[in-house]
Amino acid sequence: MSHPEIMRALSGLLLGMFAAILSSTIVTNALPRIIADLGGGQSAFTWVVTATLLAMTASMPLWGKLADLFDKKLLIQVALSIYVIGSMIAGLSQSPAMLITLRVVQGLGVGGLIGLSQIILAAMIPPRQRGRYSGYLGATFAAATVSGPLIGGVITDTSWLGWRWCFYIGVPFAVAALVVLHRTLKLPVTRRPGVRIDWTGAGLVSASVSLLLIWVTLAGDSYDWASWQSLAMVGGSVLLAALFVLVETRAAEPIIPLRLFRDRTISLTSAASLLIGVAMLAGTVFFAQFFQLARGESATMSGVMTIPMIAGMTLASTVSGRLITRTGRWKSWLLAGGVLLTGGCALLGVMRYDTPYWQIAVSMTLLGLGIGMTMQNMVLAAQNVVAPGDLGAASSMVAFFRTFGGAVGVAVLGALLANRVADYSSSGLAELGVAPEGGGQIPNMAALEEPVRTVVASAYGHGVADVFLTTAPIALGSLLLTVFIREIALRTHTGPGR
Template identity: 40%
Template sequence: MAKDSADNPPRAEEQVGLGFSHRQILVTMSGLVVAMLLAMLDNMIVAPALPTIVGELGGLNHLAWVTTGYVLASTVATPIWGKLGDLYGRRIIFTAAVAIFLIGSALCGVSQDMAQLVAFRAIQGLGAGGLMVGVLSIIGEMIPPRDRSKYQGVMMAVMPVAMIGGPLIGGFITDNLSWRWAFYVNLPLGAVTLILCWITLAKLPKGTGKAVIDWWGTGLLTIWITALVLVTSWGGTQYEWGSAQILGLIAVAVVGFVAFIMVERRVAEPIMPLRVFKSANFSLSGAVSFISGFAMFGAMGFLPQFQQFVQGSSATNSGLLLMPMMIAAMVVSLSAGQLISKTGHYKSLPIIGSVLVTVGLALFATMDVGTSTFVSGIYMVLLGAGMGAMMQTSTLIAQNSLDLRDMGAGTGVSTFLRNMGSSLGVSLLGAVYTTHLADTLTGTPAVAASATRMTPQLLRSLPESVQKLFEQAVTNGVTALFTWGAAVAAVGIVVALFIRQVPLRSAVKPQAASTDAEPVAVSS
């Protein structure tokens, strides 16, 4: 292969892709970088504020839905935004997604109860789905594959900023301003994104007008996913597992899923092309993506509860205490990428990652009210290192298992599976947490009644006996959810063992319609 543009970056006046010069691409990417930061920062900022939000608004049973509603809406909306971009052009659709995200952020900030907050978080999630797919689609449309790798480092810089800065910003806002600013902070960033993108994306194509949106598939996807998440959220908490409500939701999920599969097999442009699952490596990497999403959001969503209520950390400090996990995930992810690019070997990484995640979650399950921040920090490093080894590698394996015609849709399916893991992880582990917390407080009706509005500050003002009891209840809930999380992660070890080492290619080779052949494409 000739020594080309990979070693000789284009000069500012050289034309790339759709006639964009190197300078124009960098200017355009300035808006995309802010948009990516906006999408990634949101959950990181909100996590340290959750104990205070739940305490002020009440509704402990809805805690998981503050995150689940957002992730679920984002998951379902992502493929729709992609199709709308094909139909009407990336510029108008992307800016519309940013606008919806900002409207949702503003509404979240004025929420008066948990029901409103969950609903407005769903609106935020609808917009967020368009942010992520919009950035990836615009880069794919603006920069040809041969030149794309030269600009990917710019987007990678967003990850550490969001992962490290988000919890710190969220904690500082909660301690020094109001939790409502965890949502209002999106508004100035979003305004900058809107202005930059509207100006810099004017050169993109206006859309073909020929895209066909799989509305039946989209509707059925929304129905069965929502029913499934409701089953995991409400089963055993708000309703008995054998109740008519839960059994009805299970029936809706099963019927909706079967109908969805039937529709996707027949429509011309399915929202989720089923042929991608004929590759064993793709299916296995999807399962790893699901499990990594389950573990990541389970840890992120509930660790601040233990840190603030039991370990006595402020919201700012709980953000700082999450840094060992975030830094470990970032360092291992980047190192894994470098290792794969040099050696071409990746099979061992999802296995090692699954083992580390399982061990990390199992160690969290051993915590008690006396566990120090130093000890829990060590557990976080193990968990973060495992997630870093799994997340990037699972995406690479998925892309390496796809034909060119399925590259975009297949990558979307892989992202969808990770988001589904996140949604189910938060809802299922949230149900485990609230059930064990409530069970511990059953013998003390007064404390149980105040649990839904308990904040770390309020807890410190109560008698010591009440503090000890509530701390034990939180600990019981957290250790129970991590026990279940470790069990799920252990399944990931078994799944990862079956992934095959298929040689990585440096280019995409066209392939016939046969879908059971082994991978032909990869990111270089």
């Protein structure tokens, strides 16, 4: 495809990607209001985010394998349609349970949009040129991430709109993507008669991942971490994973070809992406609670205050993509990104509710630069070493591990935040001689009087900082894994990786 043809088709992919990321980020600043209106608590707050991540994660391997077997254009149109249906109905939610269920439907569509966008991009463009266009995907990710909280904040703070429009506003972008892709995306249609989808493997990996994510979300709230429920759910997840491996070794067309893990680049980029996902999602999910509950900002200003992180992501993804295309070398960007990611998390780990904003902004910028240098380029490194027939599976595999890490991270870190906030609030209120209220509800800060309000704000500030302090060694782990990835210069063709 020529550059103009690529850009026309890419515009449709970018619209779909924007809608997908927007659906995740637009609710971050609105969630405190949404959960309060629907009568939920910290567990519901975490579940609204986790449900989408769970569906995204569980469905990615299947979308990737389907892309290797069938028409990629049709698949991304199906993913867009699922997203539109889920979004429209989610706006009608009347309870936390209904919203969480519909976020699962959204997640199924989003999983296809994110995974298929990278797969289609790789099918159109040779690896050497792919860095440049991957930078556009990264910039779109950053743009949706920054505009999502801002748009969500404005919608939530506008009385004649309300938070329900957070779910409706992405629909026009998705519909526009459907139209553009229908007219501009022209790829060879893969037809492999007689091929059977490994539905058993798809079901087993989905069940294993889902059971594990449900465990980490409920543990510490509905039951203790060390309990028979935990043992049963973890044991069940491990058993399902073992059965999945057994089925995949015998399947003619496995959902995740296990032979790909024999390649060191695939194994290390997947493991590093798992850890990067934790840091990436922590930054986009918990800042809303920090700025609104710890610093008393509106939903709109909460979005504005995260701009330094998003600016760092946009700059890093576009600049690194262009320079990687020019030189064919990518490992130095992954290493630099790992250092910045670790440093940003560590610095955010010492912030408090009254820390000067400029210090927080610098730390967020470092975090954004680190995410921008690593996120898309991990996928690029994996795509460079596989044959065209495995492109979908390899691309979705790295995205799967990144999303899985984020989903587990949000659930575990959300439980950690709830626990730390409860501890810090209880100790602070005890010093004032005030009995803490139970229930784990998201507080209405405007209704609290001093000095109770300061105690609660301090508890949330310290709790979110503990989340990032926990994330820092995880980010360091991704850096150490990156050190051992062997750099192979990007190919200038779309043929086999070896």
